Amino acid sequence: MDQEKPLRTLAGILARGDIPHAFLFTGIDGIGKRSAAMGFAMACNCLAAVQEKPLPVPVPGDSGLPFCGTCRICRAIAAGTHPDVITIAPEGNAIKIGRIRELIEKVAFRPHEAKMRAVIISDAWAMNPEAANALLKSLEEPPPQTLFFLTAEHASDLLPTVVSRCRHIRFAPVSADRIAAFLQQHHGVDEKAARSAALMSGGSVARALALTDVPLGAWRQWLAAELAALPSRPVPLVLAFAEKLQKNKDQIGQWLGMIQTCLYDAVVWKYQPGRIMNIDMTDAVAALSEQESIASLGRKIDAVVAMEKALNRNLNPRLATEKLALELANRL
Known part of the structure; x- marks a missing residue:
């Protein structure tokens, strides 16, 4: 492949x-x-x-x-x-x-x-x-x-x-078309979900397979809704969001990737809605895009990238997650 x-x-x-x-x-x-x-x-x-x-x-x-x-x-x-x-x-x-x-x-x-x-x-x-x-x-x-x-x-x-x-x-990344076809033919994933997972996978078949997992699909929907709701919530609820991410420490890298794709899609939606990656959750992406400015979305994408680097440097994951949550809520 x-x-x-x-x-x-x-x-x-x-x-x-x-x-x-x-x-x-x-x-x-x-x-x-x-x-x-x-x-x-x-x-x-x-x-x-x-x-x-x-x-x-x-x-x-x-x-x-x-x-x-x-x-x-x-x-x-x-x-x-x-x-x-x-x-x-x-x-x-x-x-x-x-x-x-x-x-x-x-x-x-x-x-x-x-x-x-x-x-x-x-x-x-x-x-x-x-x-x-x-x-x-x-x-x-x-x-x-x-x-x-x-x-x-x-x-x-x-x-x-x-x-x-x-x-x-x-070894090169695998094309989105081939990943989508593989998911449909060998794992019975429906066309829209397969295409969405392939686009978000970055060329990794293993990552695409993980993204088609039913619990992860629910997590993507939840994360998109949370990104839109966080700015209106009080700080204790923002920190509760961070705590929920912390309970899934082994998958924090995957959560960060999903948050990042939601934010990227919110930017893309403003100009070319047909080019988003999360094609199976357009309503959530549209709501987030309409709510946030380009500048705000850019700052939040930078915050996610900064947290990924912090985790690679083995910094305190709890503090890094709380800081990210506050930035996503426009509190920092």
């Missing part, structure tokens, strides 16, 4: 047999970086491919990578149960050195059965400096029969020494 170029590059690497020991896949979350790593691991170990048996055309997922998707190895890798495919992800907001040391000890031994072991480190930017430097030793002197796959949004998020030892492949 809109990843023909990177997948074609990976297929070419496999065909030539000149496989680097480490890859860095970059691009926004939810566009298939981890799936590509799993597909490459399948292609290296697929029983049909290894035995040169005929493979289905197109292969599963239209990835262009040569794996059958049905043999014992492919099924185990897809299910996340194969012992020679190791996945690492942040615990909280970090990948600590202890986890990398455990990995290094494990890959020092030969794979259990795989022709090529795969180590997939998702959100590799979350490695602290000690963890990144520990991994660097394995990238410089890679263990036999082991491939490393690191994923991140930007190469600049990682130590230059780590990046320099990886084959860097960029």
Whole structure:
């Protein structure tokens, strides 16, 4: 899905047999970086491919990578149960050195059965400096029969020494048309909701899927109504709005994204109503747009962006949320 170029590059690497020991896949979350790593691991170990048996055309997922998707190895890798495919992800907001040391000890031994072991480190930017430097030793002197796959949004998020030892492949955002079609065809989402989620996803299939979740749809409607109502409410009720957001700490980033799209749409509504992203809630967007000036909407968008940066700097989320709520209510 809109990843023909990177997948074609990976297929070419496999065909030539000149496989680097480490890859860095970059691009926004939810566009298939981890799936590509799993597909490459399948292609290296697929029983049909290894035995040169005929493979289905197109292969599963239209990835262009040569794996059958049905043999014992492919099924185990897809299910996340194969012992020679190791996945690492942040615990909280970090990948600590202890986890990398455990990995290094494990890959020092030969794979259990795989022709090529795969180590997939998702959100590799979350490695602290000690963890990144520990991994660097394995990238410089890679263990036999082991491939490393690191994923991140930007190469600049990682130590230059780590990046320099990886084959860097960029993954592009997926087009809104393809995301909308995918949601309708594979998840039964109605046309208007699918189009709205695709437009708001920023090119991320995972984000679009989350936005089609029924509770999140209700949250979007609620947030749009709250944005219009906050300026008329007393401060205690404004802070109660902040408190409600705080009760969903794990999803605060998603809430901020939804608030931001509502505010953007309120600006767009003033000039081109047919171009808004929240096409399934035009009444709420129109009410917000009619109530707010361009200058006010711009200040509120800036406030949301500032809070996102504050959270990335690990500032107190409660204080940041209360400050945002007061700004959205025109109290600051």
